Amino acid sequence: MPPYRRFRLSLHRHTQTILKNKSNQKFTKSWLIWVKLSLSASVPLMIAIFTIVSYVQQMQINEHNRQQDEELANATREKDISIANLTRIQDHMIANITRYHDLEIANLTQIKDWEIAMANLNIANETKMQDRQIAEDNRKEDRIQQQDLHYETLYSKYIDDISTILYKEPHNQTTFTNEEKKMLYIRRKTLITLRTIDSERRSQLFVFLYENNLLPDQSSPLTTISLMGADLRNITIKSPLTGSYEFNSLTLQSLNLMNAVFIDCRFRGGTNLSGSILTNVQFIGAVFEDNLDAYKVKLINASFTDCIFKKKIIIEDSDLRYAKFIRSNFEQLSFVSINFTNGSFINCKFSGETNFKKSFMNGITFTNSEFETNKQNEFDHVSLDYSYFNNMSLANTTFQYSNLSYTDLSNTHLGNVQFTSKILLINSIFYNTNFTEVNFTHVNLSGARINMSYFQDSQLYNVILPNGTWLINHDNLLKNGNAEKYCWWPYKENILTQWKEEIDAPILYHHNITQLDSTNSSIGNCSFACTNRHLCSMRQLIELKQFTLFIDSNELEYTVSAYFGSNNECELGLISIWIVSYEGRFKRQLRNPYIKSSNNFIKWQQKNDTYKLSKMNGDLYYIRITFNKYSTSCYVDNIEFHLRKSSIYNLN
Missing domain, CATH: 2.60.120.260 (Galactose-binding domain-like)
Known part of the structure; x- marks a missing residue:
């Protein structure tokens, strides 16, 4: 018997029993009827629900299977497409690699051919350049030889001509009416020849003039020639081992001595360089026995090394920028109205009076030099900004109306030095400077780096100290402002003293x-x-x-x-x-x-x-x-x- 039949039969028996026991209760019977009806109706309902649920589940299973089949088909199709794409890419890459290799081989072949062609071209060009250079060198050598021969011819002709005039021409057959005309002819011939020959023969010509006593001599103007306007650039005059060249009263005025060199020469009787161009000139081991005068001279970057000036050297209204005096001795020196910017005195000795006046000497260097203690030295109206006075003795020196701002006076001995009359020592440096009787009058020391103890033995009058303090004269500047001069009673006359x-x-x-x-x-x-x-x-x-x-x-x-x-x-x-x-x-x-x-x-x-x-x-x-x-x-x-x-x- 099916289970539900058994359940139904059992339910029926229980229901009958209950009805029998409670038949007398009408309400109870009615309730049981409703229960029975409900239970009877619940079975088909459950069957229906079970059927619906089973159907829905079956539909879901079918849908899931269908989706799985579709996904499997899609995956299979995508895999086939991917395999096809990979195969196509591999084929394309193989084709590209093959083409690249072919192009590379072609390029390498072309480059190699080009390199071979360029090598051949370079060889040809180098050969051509070498041939051209050889030809140019040969032409240059020929030109040099021709030019040298030309210079030698001009020089030899000059020597022969002047020698004939001086020594070979008979006195009774002279072509010149007097000595002055003869010297004038030699001068013209000399100036023309100097312009047409090289520096080596200029040097030889200068020595020729010296040996024949023709160089301009202030003491013998009628028997020597004037070299005014002469071109003596790049000459080198070096004394031989047999003895020094000695130039007497040499006058080298208004000529060009640019890059000239004088070595171990002696200058006697006074030397005059006025109006000349001596840029880059060098005097090495020169001795000036008498005065040296130079007015309106260009001595830019000139150098005087191991020179001795036994008398007075006067340079005025001249340009000495970057000029150098090295290991030189001066008896007396006077520089007036010069531009000596960035010049230098190195290891020099000043034995006599030294005067610098109305000059620009900014950036000048005095190093390891010495001023004589018993001589008077003066810097008057001189601009000395950014100058250096280092490791030297500066004695008996007066600075007046001068500007020494930013000047370095370190390691220098100042003995009896007077800074007076509107001196500017702004931001100057006095490091390890030795002071002996140094006086400051009308001096501006603003910002100067100096030990204040240096002032203990110094006189300070109308001074601006490094810290800006004024030491100013507060005295009454009016004379006889109190009317007491010549004041007596009874007065005899009115005397207005000072007024x-x-x-x-x-x-x-x-x-x-x-x-x-x-x-x-x-x-x-x-x-x-x-x-x-x-x-x-x-x-x-x-x-x-x-x-x-x-x-x-x-x-x-x-x-x-x-x-x-x-x-x-x-x-x-x-x-x-x-x-x-x-x-x-x-x-x-x-x-x-x-x-x-x-x-x-x-x-x-x-x-x-x-x-x-x-x-x-x-x-x-x-x-x-x-x-x-x-x-x-x-x-x-x-x-x-x-x-x-x-x-x-x-x-x-």
């Missing part, structure tokens, strides 16, 4: 003893006054040259002060103290205040004025005292003029 009369001179008014009291103790015996009813005026010139360093800084101010007095009544402004620049561009006035006194006692009031001085107004000023009309009862005394550093940096 100059302009209109009517003021007088020295001697105070009556009854007019003085304890408040007048600083006034003295006399004052300035005007005894007539007309205008009185006097003036005094004040020179501020010793303060120009401070004036140039635009930080200098003056204070003018005076005592104004009256024994009666003095109206405002009857006395004026004018400060006027020398050229009149600056004027400023200090006037008396109103003063009223009684009992014939002189009442005094002090008044002052402070103002900044501009460098545009120069360093000369007038102090003018003016008494206007009706100032007979007005007095002025103790007039003073002081200078100091201003604390205000703008003009009032």
Whole structure:
């Protein structure tokens, strides 16, 4: 029997039992009926649900199988396509490799052919160049030989011609009427020949002139020739082993000696190089027995090595840029108005007076050199910016109106050296410098690197110290501003010492003893006054040259002060103290205040004025005292003029 039949039969039996036991309960019977109906209906429902679920599951299984079949088919198709693509790519790569190899073989073959062709071409070109170079060298050698032969011919002809004139021509058959014309002919012949021959034969020609006493000699102008305008470039004059060449009173004026060399030569009787071009000239072992004069000379990059100057050397208004003096001795030296920028004195000795004036010597070097202690040396109006004075003795030397900014004076002995009259030593270096009696007057040392202990034995006057501090003279710069010079009672005449009369001179008014009291103790015996009813005026010139360093800084101010007095009544402004620049561009006035006194006692009031001085107004000023009309009862005394550093940096 099927299970559901058994279940149904069992359910029926239980239901009958329950109905029998509770037949009397109507409600219970009804409930059981509903239960029975529900259970009866649930079986088909479950079967239906089971059938639907089974169908759905079968559909899902079929769909899954279909998708798997489709994916398998797609994978198989993609694999076939991939295999086909790989096969095609491999075939393409094989074809490309084969083509590349073919091209490479073709290129290598072409390159090899090109290299062979280029090698052949290079060989041909090199052969051609060698042939051309050989031909050019041969032509050059031929030209040199021809040129040398030409120079030799010209030189030989010159020697023969001059020798004939000097030695072979009979005296009674001379072609020249006098010696002067003969020398003039030799000069023309010499100048023309010098322009047409080379430097080697120029040197030989110069020696020929020397040996025949034809070189220009100041002491024998009629028997020697002038070489003005001569071309003596690149000559080399070297004394032979048998003895030095000795040039007497040699005059080499207004000629070209560029790149010339003089070795072991002696110059006697004074040598003159004025107006000549001596750029790159070299004097080696030369001895100048007498003066050497050079005016308007170009000595650019010239060198004097192991030279001795026994007398005075004077070079003026010349260009000596980069010139060098090495291991040379000077008896006296005077350089005036020269440009000696970046020049040098190395291991030199200055035995006599040495003067450098009005020159540019920026960047010059003095190294291991010595100035004689008992001679006076001077640098006057010289620009020495960025110069070097190292490892040397600088004695008895005065620097004035010169600029030594950024100059290095390290390891140098300064003995009795005067830095005076507007010297600039800004940012200069004094490292390990030995000071002996060194004085600084009117010197700007701003930023200088110097040990302050060096100043212990030095005199400092109107100096700007390295830290910017001013050591300025604060004294009264007016002379006899207190009217006490030649002041006596009774006075015999009016003497305005130190003052100059302009209109009517003021007088020295001697105070009556009854007019003085304890408040007048600083006034003295006399004052300035005007005894007539007309205008009185006097003036005094004040020179501020010793303060120009401070004036140039635009930080200098003056204070003018005076005592104004009256024994009666003095109206405002009857006395004026004018400060006027020398050229009149600056004027400023200090006037008396109103003063009223009684009992014939002189009442005094002090008044002052402070103002900044501009460098545009120069360093000369007038102090003018003016008494206007009706100032007979007005007095002025103790007039003073002081200078100091201003604390205000703008003009009032």
